Amino acid sequence: xxxxxxxxxxxxxxxxxxxxxxxxxxxxxxxxxxxxxxxxxxxxxxxxxxxxxxxxxxxxxxxxxxxxxxxxxxxxxxxxxxxxxxxxxxxxxxxxxxxxxxxxxxxxxxxxxxxxxxxxxxxxxxxxxxxxxxxxxxxxxxxxxxxxxxxxxxxxxxxxxxxxxxxxxxxxxxxxxxxxxxxxxxxxxxxxxxxxxxxxxxxxxxxxxxxxxxxxxxxxxxxxxxxxxxxxxxxxxxxxxxxxxxxxxxxxxxxxxxxxxxxxxxxxxxxxxxxxxxxxxxxxxxxxxxxxxxxxxxxxxxxxxxxxxxxxxxxxxxxxxxxxxxxxxxxxxxxxxxxxx
Numbered sequence: 001x002x003x004x005x006x007x008x009x010x011x012x013x014x015x016x017x018x019x020x021x022x023x024x025x026x027x028x029x030x031x032x033x034x035x036x037x038x039x040x041x042x043x044x045x046x047x048x049x050x051x052x053x054x055x056x057x058x059x060x061x062x063x064x065x066x067x068x069x070x071x072x073x074x075x076x077x078x079x080x081x082x083x084x085x086x087x088x089x090x091x092x093x094x095x096x097x098x099x100x101x102x103x104x105x106x107x108x109x110x111x112x113x114x115x116x117x118x119x120x121x122x123x124x125x126x127x128x129x130x131x132x133x134x135x136x137x138x139x140x141x142x143x144x145x146x147x148x149x150x151x152x153x154x155x156x157x158x159x160x161x162x163x164x165x166x167x168x169x170x171x172x173x174x175x176x177x178x179x180x181x182x183x184x185x186x187x188x189x190x191x192x193x194x195x196x197x198x199x200x201x202x203x204x205x206x207x208x209x210x211x212x213x214x215x216x217x218x219x220x221x222x223x224x225x226x227x228x229x230x231x232x233x234x235x236x237x238x239x240x241x242x243x244x245x246x247x248x249x250x251x252x253x254x255x256x257x258x259x260x261x262x263x264x265x266x267x268x269x270x271x272x273x274x275x276x277x278x279x280x281x282x283x284x285x286x287x288x289x290x291x292x293x294x295x296x297x298x299x300x301x302x303x304x305x306x307x308x309x310x311x312x313x314x315x316x317x318x319x320x321x322x323x324x325x326x327x328x329x330x331x332x333x334x335x336x337x338x339x340x341x
Contacts, residue, residue: 017316019257021269021279021300024311025061030054031307035292036077036086036119038100042294044301045086046309047074053088055100058299061311065103068096076116080125081167085142087128089116095130097142111138111149118206120173122165127187129173131163137175139187153190158183162206166230168213174230176204176218184233194233198226205247210255211320215272217258219246225260227272237275241268247288253297253320261289267302267312281312295320 034047042058051070054063067088076089079100089095093112098105112132120129127150128140135155144150153160155177163175163185171187174196182204184194196204199220206219209230216228217239225239225246242262250259257278258270265286269279285303292301297318304310 019269019271019278019318020313020315021281022313022315023281024299024313026304026311027061027309028306030309032303032309033073033290034075034077034088035290035301036079037292037295038079039081039083040295042296042298044292044294045077045079045088046301047077047088049073049307051090053077055086055103058294058296058301058311067098067103068105070094070096072115074116076119076130078119078121078128080121081123082125085121085125087119087121089119089130091115093132093134095119095128095140097128107142107147109138109140109147109149111147111152112136117160118162118164120163120165122170122173122187123167124170127165127171129163129165129187131160131175135159137163137185139190151187151190153185159203161204162219164207164209164216166213167209167211174207174209174216176207178203178221182207182218184230196226196228196233196235198235199224205245206249208249208251210251210272211253212255215251215255217249217251217260219249219260221245223262223264225249225258225270227258227275239268239270239275239277241277241280242266245288248291250291250293250300252293252314252318253295254318257293257314257318259291259293259300261285261291261302263288265305267291267300269300284310293318 031049032046036045053067055065070090072091074088074090078087095109097107114133118131137153138149141150159178161176166172181197199222202221204218223242244264248261261267267281283305289303300312
Protein backbone atom coordinates (compact mmCIF):
# COMPACT_ATOMS: atom_id res chain seq x y z
CA UNK A 1 0.00 0.00 0.00
CA UNK A 2 1.38 3.43 -0.95
CA UNK A 3 1.80 6.18 1.64
CA UNK A 4 -1.06 8.16 0.02
CA UNK A 5 -3.39 5.14 0.03
CA UNK A 6 -2.57 4.44 3.67
CA UNK A 7 -3.29 8.06 4.62
CA UNK A 8 -6.64 7.96 2.83
CA UNK A 9 -7.55 4.72 4.57
CA UNK A 10 -6.94 6.33 7.94
CA UNK A 11 -8.98 9.47 7.12
CA UNK A 12 -12.47 9.24 8.68
CA UNK A 13 -15.42 9.57 6.32
CA UNK A 14 -17.23 12.84 6.94
CA UNK A 15 -20.95 12.33 7.55
CA UNK A 16 -23.48 15.12 7.10
CA UNK A 17 -24.39 16.74 10.39
CA UNK A 18 -27.70 15.49 11.76
CA UNK A 19 -30.40 18.16 11.78
CA UNK A 20 -31.69 19.11 15.21
CA UNK A 21 -34.64 21.29 16.19
CA UNK A 22 -34.34 22.38 19.81
CA UNK A 23 -36.98 24.22 21.84
CA UNK A 24 -35.63 27.59 22.88
CA UNK A 25 -36.98 30.71 24.51
CA UNK A 26 -40.70 31.11 25.21
CA UNK A 27 -42.06 34.64 25.67
CA UNK A 28 -45.12 34.42 27.96
CA UNK A 29 -46.43 37.95 27.38
CA UNK A 30 -46.81 37.52 23.61
CA UNK A 31 -49.71 35.50 22.16
CA UNK A 32 -49.32 35.30 18.35
CA UNK A 33 -51.86 33.86 15.92
CA UNK A 34 -50.10 34.40 12.57
CA UNK A 35 -46.54 34.69 11.24
CA UNK A 36 -44.78 35.65 8.01
CA UNK A 37 -41.00 35.63 7.43
CA UNK A 38 -38.99 38.43 5.83
CA UNK A 39 -37.50 37.35 2.48
CA UNK A 40 -33.97 37.54 3.95
CA UNK A 41 -32.33 37.65 7.35
CA UNK A 42 -33.97 36.77 10.65
CA UNK A 43 -36.98 39.09 10.90
CA UNK A 44 -40.62 38.03 10.82
CA UNK A 45 -44.12 39.43 11.33
CA UNK A 46 -46.09 38.30 14.37
CA UNK A 47 -49.81 39.11 14.60
CA UNK A 48 -51.13 38.97 18.16
CA UNK A 49 -54.45 37.97 19.71
CA UNK A 50 -55.14 41.57 20.73
CA UNK A 51 -54.84 42.85 17.16
CA UNK A 52 -51.34 44.24 17.51
CA UNK A 53 -48.73 43.49 14.85
CA UNK A 54 -44.99 43.34 15.45
CA UNK A 55 -41.90 42.95 13.32
CA UNK A 56 -39.56 40.80 15.38
CA UNK A 57 -36.02 39.44 15.07
CA UNK A 58 -35.49 35.69 15.41
CA UNK A 59 -31.87 36.18 16.47
CA UNK A 60 -32.32 38.73 19.22
CA UNK A 61 -35.85 37.55 20.15
CA UNK A 62 -36.80 41.22 20.37
CA UNK A 63 -39.43 43.46 18.77
CA UNK A 64 -37.96 45.65 16.02
CA UNK A 65 -41.07 47.66 15.13
CA UNK A 66 -44.73 47.91 16.13
CA UNK A 67 -47.18 48.34 13.25
CA UNK A 68 -50.71 49.73 13.45
CA UNK A 69 -53.03 47.72 15.67
CA UNK A 70 -56.00 46.05 13.98
CA UNK A 71 -59.47 46.48 15.54
CA UNK A 72 -59.75 42.69 15.76
CA UNK A 73 -57.21 39.83 15.61
CA UNK A 74 -55.31 39.45 12.32
CA UNK A 75 -55.08 35.78 11.32
CA UNK A 76 -53.19 36.42 8.08
CA UNK A 77 -49.83 38.00 7.25
CA UNK A 78 -47.47 38.16 4.27
CA UNK A 79 -44.13 39.81 3.47
CA UNK A 80 -43.30 40.75 -0.13
CA UNK A 81 -40.36 39.09 -1.88
CA UNK A 82 -38.60 42.46 -2.36
CA UNK A 83 -38.82 43.08 1.38
CA UNK A 84 -40.50 46.48 1.00
CA UNK A 85 -44.07 45.86 2.13
CA UNK A 86 -46.07 43.68 4.49
CA UNK A 87 -49.75 42.77 4.49
CA UNK A 88 -51.98 41.79 7.40
CA UNK A 89 -55.65 40.78 7.36
CA UNK A 90 -58.07 40.67 10.29
CA UNK A 91 -61.47 39.39 11.41
CA UNK A 92 -63.21 42.61 10.28
CA UNK A 93 -62.07 41.76 6.70
CA UNK A 94 -59.62 44.67 6.69
CA UNK A 95 -56.35 44.15 4.80
CA UNK A 96 -53.62 46.66 5.54
CA UNK A 97 -50.53 47.18 3.38
CA UNK A 98 -47.64 48.80 5.26
CA UNK A 99 -44.02 49.75 4.68
CA UNK A 100 -41.73 47.22 6.34
CA UNK A 101 -39.15 49.96 6.91
CA UNK A 102 -41.17 52.85 8.32
CA UNK A 103 -44.21 50.89 9.46
CA UNK A 104 -46.48 53.46 7.81
CA UNK A 105 -49.79 52.18 6.45
CA UNK A 106 -49.86 52.59 2.66
CA UNK A 107 -53.21 51.16 1.64
CA UNK A 108 -56.34 49.46 2.99
CA UNK A 109 -58.67 46.96 1.32
CA UNK A 110 -61.99 45.80 2.72
CA UNK A 111 -63.62 43.74 0.00
CA UNK A 112 -64.48 40.51 1.83
CA UNK A 113 -67.63 40.09 3.90
CA UNK A 114 -65.92 37.92 6.54
CA UNK A 115 -62.47 37.66 8.11
CA UNK A 116 -59.22 37.03 6.25
CA UNK A 117 -57.73 33.54 6.54
CA UNK A 118 -54.51 33.89 4.49
CA UNK A 119 -52.53 36.40 2.41
CA UNK A 120 -49.85 35.82 -0.23
CA UNK A 121 -47.79 38.08 -2.54
CA UNK A 122 -46.72 37.01 -6.03
CA UNK A 123 -42.97 36.96 -6.87
CA UNK A 124 -43.00 40.44 -8.43
CA UNK A 125 -44.80 41.87 -5.36
CA UNK A 126 -47.32 43.61 -7.61
CA UNK A 127 -50.20 41.27 -6.75
CA UNK A 128 -51.68 40.07 -3.47
CA UNK A 129 -54.27 37.35 -2.97
CA UNK A 130 -56.50 37.07 0.08
CA UNK A 131 -58.34 33.92 1.16
CA UNK A 132 -61.50 34.97 2.96
CA UNK A 133 -63.77 33.08 5.32
CA UNK A 134 -66.56 34.08 2.92
CA UNK A 135 -65.40 31.37 0.46
CA UNK A 136 -63.74 33.67 -2.04
CA UNK A 137 -60.23 34.62 -3.09
CA UNK A 138 -59.66 38.26 -4.03
CA UNK A 139 -56.82 39.42 -6.26
CA UNK A 140 -55.35 42.91 -5.70
CA UNK A 141 -53.03 44.73 -8.06
CA UNK A 142 -50.98 46.61 -5.50
CA UNK A 143 -49.67 49.36 -7.77
CA UNK A 144 -53.12 50.44 -8.95
CA UNK A 145 -54.91 53.19 -7.04
CA UNK A 146 -58.17 52.61 -5.24
CA UNK A 147 -59.43 50.31 -2.48
CA UNK A 148 -60.96 47.64 -4.76
CA UNK A 149 -59.81 44.20 -5.86
CA UNK A 150 -58.85 43.50 -9.47
CA UNK A 151 -60.92 40.32 -9.56
CA UNK A 152 -62.84 37.92 -7.33
CA UNK A 153 -62.68 34.13 -7.51
CA UNK A 154 -65.78 32.59 -5.94
CA UNK A 155 -65.59 29.19 -4.26
CA UNK A 156 -69.30 28.48 -4.74
CA UNK A 157 -69.24 25.97 -1.91
CA UNK A 158 -65.62 24.85 -2.37
CA UNK A 159 -64.64 26.47 0.97
CA UNK A 160 -61.25 27.90 0.03
CA UNK A 161 -58.34 27.66 2.48
CA UNK A 162 -54.71 28.76 2.50
CA UNK A 163 -54.16 30.08 -1.05
CA UNK A 164 -50.46 30.66 -1.80
CA UNK A 165 -48.68 32.12 -4.83
CA UNK A 166 -45.93 30.16 -6.56
CA UNK A 167 -42.61 31.88 -5.73
CA UNK A 168 -41.41 31.56 -9.33
CA UNK A 169 -44.46 31.88 -11.62
CA UNK A 170 -45.87 35.41 -11.87
CA UNK A 171 -49.58 34.68 -11.53
CA UNK A 172 -49.99 31.03 -10.49
CA UNK A 173 -51.36 30.13 -7.07
CA UNK A 174 -52.67 27.02 -5.35
CA UNK A 175 -55.52 26.89 -2.87
CA UNK A 176 -56.88 24.21 -0.57
CA UNK A 177 -60.56 23.31 -0.39
CA UNK A 178 -62.79 21.14 1.71
CA UNK A 179 -63.61 17.96 -0.13
CA UNK A 180 -61.69 17.04 -3.27
CA UNK A 181 -58.36 18.66 -2.40
CA UNK A 182 -57.07 21.79 -4.09
CA UNK A 183 -56.98 23.83 -7.28
CA UNK A 184 -54.27 25.69 -9.17
CA UNK A 185 -55.40 29.08 -10.52
CA UNK A 186 -54.17 31.87 -12.78
CA UNK A 187 -54.60 35.11 -10.81
CA UNK A 188 -54.69 37.20 -14.01
CA UNK A 189 -57.74 35.45 -15.40
CA UNK A 190 -59.25 33.61 -12.45
CA UNK A 191 -59.23 30.41 -14.50
CA UNK A 192 -58.37 26.96 -13.13
CA UNK A 193 -55.01 25.63 -14.38
CA UNK A 194 -54.92 22.30 -12.53
CA UNK A 195 -55.97 20.21 -9.55
CA UNK A 196 -54.31 18.46 -6.61
CA UNK A 197 -56.46 15.65 -5.26
CA UNK A 198 -55.88 13.61 -2.13
CA UNK A 199 -56.33 13.56 1.64
CA UNK A 200 -59.14 11.01 1.26
CA UNK A 201 -61.44 13.78 -0.01
CA UNK A 202 -61.48 15.37 3.45
CA UNK A 203 -59.96 18.66 2.35
CA UNK A 204 -56.88 20.88 2.62
CA UNK A 205 -56.38 23.66 5.19
CA UNK A 206 -53.10 25.16 4.00
CA UNK A 207 -50.57 25.12 1.15
CA UNK A 208 -46.91 26.17 1.02
CA UNK A 209 -44.38 26.11 -1.85
CA UNK A 210 -40.64 25.59 -1.70
CA UNK A 211 -38.66 28.60 -2.92
CA UNK A 212 -37.83 26.86 -6.19
CA UNK A 213 -41.55 26.57 -6.94
CA UNK A 214 -41.13 22.92 -7.92
CA UNK A 215 -42.77 21.39 -4.85
CA UNK A 216 -45.68 22.23 -2.57
CA UNK A 217 -46.98 20.70 0.63
CA UNK A 218 -50.61 20.58 1.73
CA UNK A 219 -52.12 20.30 5.21
CA UNK A 220 -54.96 17.78 5.34
CA UNK A 221 -58.03 17.17 7.48
CA UNK A 222 -57.12 13.48 7.25
CA UNK A 223 -54.16 14.09 9.62
CA UNK A 224 -51.52 13.89 6.86
CA UNK A 225 -49.44 16.29 4.79
CA UNK A 226 -48.84 15.57 1.11
CA UNK A 227 -45.86 16.72 -0.97
CA UNK A 228 -46.66 17.61 -4.59
CA UNK A 229 -44.73 17.92 -7.82
CA UNK A 230 -46.13 21.27 -9.01
CA UNK A 231 -44.94 20.84 -12.59
CA UNK A 232 -47.19 17.80 -12.98
CA UNK A 233 -49.68 18.40 -10.12
CA UNK A 234 -49.06 14.87 -8.79
CA UNK A 235 -48.44 13.61 -5.26
CA UNK A 236 -44.88 12.52 -4.48
CA UNK A 237 -45.21 11.35 -0.90
CA UNK A 238 -47.25 11.53 2.30
CA UNK A 239 -46.05 12.71 5.72
CA UNK A 240 -47.81 10.49 8.27
CA UNK A 241 -47.61 10.80 12.03
CA UNK A 242 -50.16 13.32 13.28
CA UNK A 243 -53.26 12.02 15.03
CA UNK A 244 -55.61 14.90 14.15
CA UNK A 245 -56.06 17.62 11.54
CA UNK A 246 -52.92 19.15 10.02
CA UNK A 247 -53.69 22.87 9.82
CA UNK A 248 -50.45 24.62 8.86
CA UNK A 249 -47.38 23.73 6.77
CA UNK A 250 -44.09 25.47 5.98
CA UNK A 251 -40.97 24.74 3.94
CA UNK A 252 -37.55 25.71 5.26
CA UNK A 253 -35.83 28.35 3.09
CA UNK A 254 -33.59 25.77 1.39
CA UNK A 255 -36.51 23.40 0.80
CA UNK A 256 -34.89 20.53 2.70
CA UNK A 257 -37.27 20.56 5.68
CA UNK A 258 -41.04 20.70 6.05
CA UNK A 259 -42.77 21.73 9.28
CA UNK A 260 -46.35 20.66 9.99
CA UNK A 261 -48.64 21.64 12.84
CA UNK A 262 -51.75 19.87 14.03
CA UNK A 263 -54.65 20.06 16.43
CA UNK A 264 -53.01 17.05 18.13
CA UNK A 265 -50.86 19.76 19.85
CA UNK A 266 -47.61 18.87 18.11
CA UNK A 267 -45.38 20.38 15.47
CA UNK A 268 -43.36 17.91 13.44
CA UNK A 269 -40.38 18.55 11.17
CA UNK A 270 -39.68 16.26 8.21
CA UNK A 271 -36.93 15.59 5.69
CA UNK A 272 -38.44 16.90 2.44
CA UNK A 273 -36.56 14.34 0.32
CA UNK A 274 -37.04 11.12 2.30
CA UNK A 275 -40.25 11.97 4.23
CA UNK A 276 -38.50 10.82 7.43
CA UNK A 277 -39.40 12.68 10.64
CA UNK A 278 -36.55 14.89 11.85
CA UNK A 279 -38.07 16.35 15.02
CA UNK A 280 -41.19 16.28 17.15
CA UNK A 281 -42.08 19.41 19.13
CA UNK A 282 -44.68 18.64 21.82
CA UNK A 283 -46.98 20.88 23.87
CA UNK A 284 -48.01 23.16 21.01
CA UNK A 285 -51.21 25.11 20.40
CA UNK A 286 -54.35 22.99 20.63
CA UNK A 287 -55.85 24.76 17.59
CA UNK A 288 -52.69 24.09 15.59
CA UNK A 289 -49.67 26.35 15.81
CA UNK A 290 -48.91 28.90 13.08
CA UNK A 291 -45.47 28.22 11.56
CA UNK A 292 -42.59 30.32 10.30
CA UNK A 293 -38.99 29.52 9.34
CA UNK A 294 -36.84 32.65 9.38
CA UNK A 295 -35.13 33.23 6.02
CA UNK A 296 -31.67 32.64 7.49
CA UNK A 297 -32.79 29.08 8.30
CA UNK A 298 -31.80 29.27 11.97
CA UNK A 299 -35.19 29.43 13.68
CA UNK A 300 -38.62 27.82 13.50
CA UNK A 301 -41.24 30.03 15.16
CA UNK A 302 -44.27 28.34 16.77
CA UNK A 303 -46.91 28.85 19.48
CA UNK A 304 -46.96 26.61 22.55
CA UNK A 305 -49.95 25.09 24.38
CA UNK A 306 -50.28 28.20 26.55
CA UNK A 307 -50.61 30.35 23.45
CA UNK A 308 -47.15 31.89 23.88
CA UNK A 309 -44.50 32.70 21.28
CA UNK A 310 -41.86 29.95 21.06
CA UNK A 311 -38.46 30.04 19.33
CA UNK A 312 -37.03 26.70 18.16
CA UNK A 313 -33.40 26.59 17.02
CA UNK A 314 -32.54 24.72 13.80
CA UNK A 315 -28.99 23.34 13.50
CA UNK A 316 -27.33 23.32 11.13
CA UNK A 317 -29.07 26.36 9.67
CA UNK A 318 -31.20 25.80 6.56
CA UNK A 319 -30.92 29.08 4.59
CA UNK A 320 -31.84 29.45 0.95
CA UNK A 321 -29.00 28.85 -1.47
CA UNK A 322 -27.28 32.03 -2.54
CA UNK A 323 -28.26 33.20 -5.99
CA UNK A 324 -25.46 32.84 -8.57
CA UNK A 325 -23.68 36.11 -9.32
CA UNK A 326 -25.04 37.98 -12.29
CA UNK A 327 -22.95 37.63 -15.43
CA UNK A 328 -21.26 40.83 -16.48
CA UNK A 329 -21.60 41.95 -20.06
CA UNK A 330 -18.27 41.77 -21.91
CA UNK A 331 -16.47 45.08 -22.04
CA UNK A 332 -16.71 46.85 -25.36
CA UNK A 333 -13.42 47.31 -27.15
CA UNK A 334 -12.49 50.83 -28.10
CA UNK A 335 -12.52 51.35 -31.86
CA UNK A 336 -9.09 51.34 -33.50
CA UNK A 337 -8.23 54.74 -34.90
CA UNK A 338 -6.58 54.75 -38.27
CA UNK A 339 -3.50 56.89 -38.72
CA UNK A 340 -3.63 59.67 -41.23
CA UNK A 341 -1.04 60.08 -43.87
